[in-house]
Amino acid sequence: MRLPAFRYHPNPVATGSVLEPDVRCVCCAEGPGAVYVGPIYAVEDYEEQIYPWCIADGSAREKLDVFVADEEGIGSRPRWDDVPEEVAYRTPKFFGWQQELWWTPCGDGGAYLGPAGRRELEAVGSSAFQCQRRFADSRSPASSTGWRAGRRL
Secondary structure (H helix, E strand, C coil): CCCCCCCCCCCCCCCCEEEEECCCCCCCCCCCCCCCCCCCEEECCCCCCECCHHHCCCHHHHCCCCCCHHHHEEECCCCHHCCHHHHHHCEEEEEECCCCCCCHHHHHHCCCCCCCCCHHHHHCHHHHHHHHHHHHHHHCCHHCCCCECCCCC
C-alpha cells in the first residue's frame, strides 16, 4: 500500500495511526483501503472511516468539517498563526496516554516518529531531556505567571 507522503508523520502505519481494515471511506467513497484510526474531531462520528489520502489533500476537512488535531495541543507557546496548517489539518495524529502535544520548534512542526520513553530519550542523550523539560516548563500555567520550579522568575 502506497500512502501519501506526510512530512510531519512519515510512517503512520508503523506508529499505528493507519490500518488496513475492510471499510469504505466516508469522504471519497473509495474502498476498501487503508484507514486513519487516530484522534478525530467532528460533529458526526467518523472514527476509523476516513482514508489518509482524504486527510492529506484536505478533503476530509472541506467535505466533512473534520480536523485531526486538537488545536490546543499544537505549538510550543507561540501564536497559533505560526503553526503550519499542514500540521493541524492534513497530518495523521496519534493517541497518547495523556493529550498529545505536537511540538513546533522554530515555527515549524516537528516530525512524529513514534512514542519515546526513557530508554529512547536516553539513546538520544541528555539534550533530549533538557529539551523536554524546557518545553514542559513553557506550557506550564505557572510559567505564564512568572513562577517556575518554586521560585520567582
